[in-house]
Amino acid sequence: MREQEFHWFRGFLEKKSGIIITPDKKYLIQSRLQPLLRSHAISDLNKLVDCVRQSENSPVASAAIDAMTTNETLFFRDQYPYDALSEMIFPELLKKGRSTIKVWSCAASRGQEAYSIAMVANEVLPQGQHMVKILGTDLSTEAIAYAKAGVYSEVEVKRGMPAKRLERFFNYDDKAKDWRVSSILKGMVDFQTGNLTDDGLVMQARRQGSFDVVFLRNVLIYFTVEERKKVVDRIAKTMHKGGYLITGAAEIPSGNESEWENVRFQGKRLWKLL
Helix, strand or coil, X not given: CCHHHHHXXXXXXXXXXXXXXXXXXXXXXXXXXXXXHHHCCCCCHXXXXXXXXXXXXXXXXXXXXXHHHCCXXXXXXXXXXXXXXXXXXXXXXXXXXXXXXXXXECCCCCCHHHHHHHHHHHHHCCCHHHXXXXXXXXXCHHHHHHHHHCEEXXXXXXXXXXXXHHHHHEEEECCCCEEEECHHHHCCEEEEECCCCCCHHHHHHHCCCCEEEEEECCCHHHCCHHHHHHHHHHHHCCEEEEEEEEECCCCCCCCCCCCEEXXXXXXXXXXXXX
């Protein structure tokens, strides 16, 4: 990829998604976009970028954004956020008399995080299936379609998924040789496309009501400092006071308007909206 096309695409990606690709990450763009050449019958990466430049809302442009923003994730990634839900957050909300608990998975990717939350809710809460409502959003239309389908390969479910949960919450398809999320979990989660850098996402999320818990894991590191503050402030506007924000282990929420209390769980930091 020529330098001119590389720098233009970096700017396009930042404008559309807020994601920053540093100049030394040219290899990342090239490796992520390479598979699109065959699927869209384009001869090289320079011509692909030119197609995106000619129409920033074309199918090729959407596919390019999907390729750069879709990240692989795992069921029960890092485990401590789910332990925090079962041992601290859900019991606390029950004591407050909350009859409905709302959770937002902000970077839902292919759905593993949202479905992991739903599994914990079913295990811990009385009538968890009916009590907990989960919104899962992601910029990638491809990832959201995958999450809605709720069909995972043997490899995907075996990475982080305890056998008992697999048996309880998934159905095995002998013919297709894959695992399908149960109707119970699917009924708890609403997956939608959404851009964290777009003010419209606040209105989109608010239609679900105020959130008690928001997962914003391993996302902030991709934004500029100022964009991080805007994202955190947008999310705060959708939450109950005292609601919990769960970020990546190294991520610290800092907003221009919102303030957060650091709460420790298993030596890890969680954040509570003041």
